[in-house]
Amino acid sequence: MPGAISSGTFSREEVAKNNTEDSLWCIVDHKVYNLTDFLDAHPGGNVVLQQVAGQDATTAFYNLHRHEVLQKYSSLCIGTVQNETPEVIDPQPGDLSAVPYAEPTWLTPQFNNPYYTDSHRKFRKGLREFVDAELKSEAQEKEADGTYISQEMIDKMAKNNILAMRLGPGQHLHGRTIPGGVKGEEFDYFHDLITCQELARVLSRGFQDGNMAGMSISLTAVRSWMKDVKLRDAVTEECLSGRKKMSLAITEAFAGSDVAGLRTTAEKSADGSHYIINGTKKWITNGMFSDYFVVGCKTTKGFSVILVPRDDNVETKKIKTSYSTAAGTAFIQFDNVKVPVNHLLGEEDKGFQVIMSNFNHERWAMTAAVIQWMRAVTEECLKWSNQRIVFGKPLTEQPVIRGKLARMIQHTEATQAWLEQITHQMNTMSYQNQNKYLGGPIGLLKSFTTRCAHEVADDACNVFGGRGITQGGMGKVVEQFHRTYKFDAILGGTEEILTDLGVRQALKQMPKARL
């Protein structure tokens, strides 16, 4: 009888009888959906559903919708077709993707890899489960509405020691257990790489930075350079427990990469006990909700870096950039802000060293994340061009599309391989040697990667056509990447500055070699 829900298995004949607006069923991937009450609510309208009433609408469905639509509306599913089994993979939290190149080779069963151990594998699994089950939905919600990460999520991350992991390997992780039940003492730069790539999987570029990116590039400087150990440890604890937030405030409207051109000043008070800070900062990630700012200032004979707590003389205003305001990007004014002198990081007038030593990790981490984005976009394009039927056949039948897919895979795999090679150096070199030898290669890697991102975004957008320039729906990941990959090309050092840095560093080591 049309409309009746029996045992949850239906013959195709039975489905076919439910072909009117009073009882409208259809089949998608061997599952039966009762769309009668959904007709008026369907965002694509009722007419298209009436056209497939009682039929198998699998091809039409996947031509127009992402699989996650079926997960969201699973309550419309009333059963499966008799003697048939669903074929489309239904990803669950923590799952690896089986799509070729959707995972780096170390996560592809057929491939061997020299760098990763069981500890990395356990950790990756635990972290991905957290990201898929806990973080992703909040990230996508915040990306869309532009509000900041919730305190509840920050508390959860603090509890799982995910905030502490954001600083990279070190003493601060000792005695802590991290996802996958791994001991903090085991955390090395490959765990760090996994962290950057797994967190990027939320596919919400503004939120990705809103998720404590400011702390991850500023608390590192406090940890390495603050001389007052008691204050350093107290501030660390406040931030790693999620009670306080911190950001790095170097860039100004007056000067970006040109640190020498900064105009924010720090003058000593008459009794020498305080710095008085005056000036402005621009594009400060997490600035809107930060309690502490690591501020680059001009001092008597140079440039100094000072930890500034928020008070009434610190004013923050929201900046709307091309990604979501979930990042908390701010314009900041310091108007006679008084800070005790023990808040200085490193030596007075020698702040350049503080900033430079901090840059390598930041640039490396950004590179890891943008490679993960390229990989996600490649997966989107592989799936889409395989399921999209144009001129009666899948897009993958077109050689020009296969050429684009090839380029995306090449850009992603080449940069991941270089990243892992540099990560291995970070794991095995002394911190001093890292600063001496890796600044150049990391600069070259980051700038090369964002050039690759430019190519991937461009190709992907063309593969998706109109959907590649539409927010939401099938092309939402591609549209977002195309709109936001420039953040990685500019933040933490522009492509131009970094390519130049890489070559200058190489020239410094040139021997007297002649042709």
Ligand code: HEM
């Ligand atoms: C289980 C069944 C279905 C559900 C839950 C569903 C749900 C949705 C949703 C949520 C959207 C908004 C866009 C998106 O989020 O992707 C949408 C759009 C649309 N749907 Fe469906 N739908 C179903 C079946 C179908 C079928 C069988 C057809 C056509 C044969 C269809 C045609 C469309 C069209 C034409 C759009 C607009 C697409 C666009 O703007 O690009 N839907 N549907």
